[in-house]
Amino acid sequence: MGRRTGRDVRDLRRVSGGSELKEQIRAALESTLRDLQLEPPAQIQLDAPRDKRHGDLSSNVALILARASGLNPRxxxxxxxxxLQERDDCGADVDLAGPGFINFRVHSSGVSAALxxxxxxxxxxxxxxxxxxxRVQLEFVSANPTGPLNVVSARAAAYGSTLAAMLSLCGYEVQSEFYVNDAGRQIELLGASVRARLTxxxxGAQPVPEGGYQGDYVREIAAAIPGADADAWLALPDAESDAAFGAFAVERMVDSQRGNLARFGVRYDRWFRESELHGSDAVSEARDELERSGYVYERDGALFFRSTTWNDAKDRVLVRSDGTPTYFLADAAYHRNKHDRGFAKVINVWGPDHHGHIQRMQALARAFGYPEEWLEVVIVQQVNLVEGGEKVKMSKRAGQLITLAELMDEVGEDVARYFFLMRxxxxxxxxxxxxxxxxxxENPVYYVKYAYARICSIIRKAASSGLRLRAPELEGSGLDPGADAPLPQAAALERLEEPAERELVQQLVDYPGFVRRAAEAREPHRLTTYSEELARTFHRFYHEQRVIQEDRDLGLARLALCHATRRVLASALHLMAIEAPQSM
RNA sequence: GCGCCCGUAGCUCAGCUGGAUAGAGCACCAGCCUCCGGAGCUGGGUGUCGGAGGUUCGAAUCCUCUCGGGCGUACCA
Structure with a gap:
């Protein structure tokens, strides 16, 4: 997979993203510009204006080309x-507005065709x-297996899993991955902490070691150890004993994290163990390659990586003076492994405490000779829980953490996911x-869910009064797939002329492009905005127009609009892994 | 000190990579159910987009500086 330039991506968008309608207008516009001896800009901007009175689509070409043409924009x-008005291939009414915008009001035949x-x-x-x-790899959460998942991890989980779903829908082959830091000092400490609690x-009396883990879950882990194993491990020398307890504790923690994430609607394609790197030659190979690259030097008995070459604040230690590798070196090996697995792009979703690590990680990718855009790091910012208008105090040391599990118990999985995605x-x-x-x-999740449930209710009601459309995707859903009535012809859909109907259609037609842009911007939160806006438009449509009524053709056209809205809402909710209820 | 993130309505925030008169929700007030789900809809008013420069036809959006708030700055992970 070669590097993809920005230009390539834009071209792809044009092919796959725009509706036929938009391409038709774009073509007419380009051809008109050539008639006028003007070179069309590389990318003609043709977007839906915010204000509906400005038409369905609007272009700024005149503003862009004014200078080159020697005319003022208007x-x-x-x-x-x-x-444009002289042509008949545009499919829209054209007029001039403002400082030189060209506005298009699409003929109703075009709108219905799009629907x-x-x-x-x-x-x-x-x-x-x-x-x-x-092939894109998306790594997110990757919390240490030394405690329960906190709310920042929860936010990263909602973010990462939704982004993965969006990218996948947009034609990327996505692999989601959780990196388990099951090696190193923190695991030893976890083992020692468990051993202390078991004692x-x-x-007996044995204090939890300095810097060890205090939470109640450590006691729970200790209590879960089979007696015979505990006896054997306690008999070992300290270091080995800690390691044995640590290994047990890690498995318990990973199982618990995996379970909670699954409940939260998040499943990974792969759980990658750091120990896997140490167990093979991966770490020493990464070290060797870095040494060959020449960006490595020795000082005070330690091995440093010259990350300052790429604007890192200081050089970073790869191997400590006592000969042990740092986490950073393991991370180097890990990313080298990702590259070897053939990913065209790797996206790391990190917590706020890691933003200082971006430079050094990018420097590593550079030293390994990977393309500049290969590694992308996204920081998901911190979360404050607010209750009674005040921030809930969370102290890690006192074990007063609100965990993902507690949050789900408290507000439910769907609400939690939605709230994390809102911002x-x-x-x-x-x-x-x-x-x-x-x-x-007051809770926006229910606003969207309610719109969905209401649509389902209408579809049910319509079916019982003989109004039904063929909708194969409803097979097995409990809703009537209405096998007898085919989709109305475009001509029939042309009768959707009311403002609320037109707006609904346009929002629906915009959905594929919207998802694609959101995915490329790595901004899944836009789905919540979109869903709420779509729900709002639908509710307005519902109040202004009746679906089930005397005029059967008009009823079918409106029913088709309901089906389309249902599908798009279902898609958006599905991407967010939030249940779309048929009733509530 | 250095680095990153955030400053938009009373509060919480959108604003889809530069577009036209900056938008929602919450909160407040007033309307709307013999009719497909009232967890809904319709109206009512709010802004020095933290500030100052710059880039251009056009800036909340891009650049520089600056003021606030947060986080980070280990031979921890």
Whole structure:
């Protein structure tokens, strides 16, 4: 898989992203520009304006080309509009507005054709081939197996799993991975802590070591050790004993983390053990390769990596003066391993405490000779739980952590996922526990779910009064797939002319491109915004127009609109791993 | 000190990689159920987009500086 330049990506977008309608207008516009002896810009901007009065699509070409053409933007736009109006291949009414925008109001035949296209695309709305099968690895959470998952890990889990689903829908071959740090000093400490608690359980007295783990879960682990094993491990010399207890504890913790993540709707393609690297030659190979690269030197008996070559604040230690490898070297080996596995791109989702590590990691990738865009690091910012208007104090040492499991017990999986996804990942998140607990209209998750349930209800109701459409994706869903009535022809859908209907159609048609842009920007939170807006438009449509009514053709057209909305909402909720309820 | 992130309505935040009069929710007020689900809809008002420069037809968005807040800055992981 070769490097993909920005240009390649743009070209792909044009092929796969835009609706036919948009491409038709784009083509007409390009051709008009050539008629006027103007070179069309590399990428003609043609977007839906915020304000509906400006039409369905709007282009800024006149503003862009004004300088080159020697005309002021408005005059140039006027000439372009004039030419466009003479053509009949545009499928839209054209007019000039503002400082030189060219606005298109798509004919209703075009709108209905777009809707029909969406309804015909099969079960997977929003699927496109922007990724062209490129292999992407997405690593997220990767919390140490030394304690339960906290809320930042939970946020990263919601973020990462949703992004993975989005990329996958956009044609990338995604592998999700959890890196388990099951080696090193922290594991020894965990083992020693468990051993201390076990001794305590047996009536002895042994303090938890300096810097060890204090939480109750350590006692629980100790209590779960089979007696015979415990006897044997206690008899070992200290270092080996710690290691034995540590290994047991790690397995317990990983199982628990895996279980909680699964409950949270997150499953990984692979759980990668750091110990796997140490057990093979991977670590020493990474070290050798770095030494060959020449970006390595020895000082004070330790081996340093010259990461300052790539703007890191200081050089980093690879091997300590006592001869033991650092976590950083293991990480080097890990990323080398990722590269060897053939990923075209690797995305690491890290917590806020790791943002200082980005430079050195990028430096490593550079030293290994990987392309600049190969490694992408995303930081998911911290989470404040807010209750009664105040931040909940969380102290790791006192064991007063709110865990993912507790959060799910408290507010439910769907609410938790949605709340974590509501905010941009780079922003600190205030998680309002009071609001999250409320199962009411104030809680935005239910707003979206309610819209979905309402649509399902309408579909049921319509079927019982003889109004039904063929909708194969509803097989086995409990909703009537209505095998007898085919999808209305575009002509029938043309009757969807009310403002609420047109707006709904346009939001629906925009969905595939929206998902793709959100995926490429690594911003899954946009799905929540989109879902809420779509739900709002649907509710308005529902209040303004009746689906089930005398005029059967109009009823079928509106029912088709309901089906399309249902599919898109289902897709968005599915990407977020949130249940779409048929009733609530 | 250095680095990263964030400053948008009273509060919590959107703003889809530069577009037209900056938008939602919450909170407050007033309306809407003989009718497909009222967990809904409709109206009512809020802004020096932290500040100052710059880039250009056009800036919340890009660049520089600056002021606040947060986090990070281990031969820990």
């Amino acid at each position: 005059a140039l736009a006027a000439r372009i509009v004039e030419r 029909r296209e969406l309804l015909r695309t099969g079960v997977e709305v929003g699927r496109c081939d922007a990724g062209a099968g490129a 305590e359980l047996r009536g 941009q990942h780079a922003s600190h998140l205030d998680f309002d526990l009071d609001l999250a607990r409320r199962q009411s209209d």
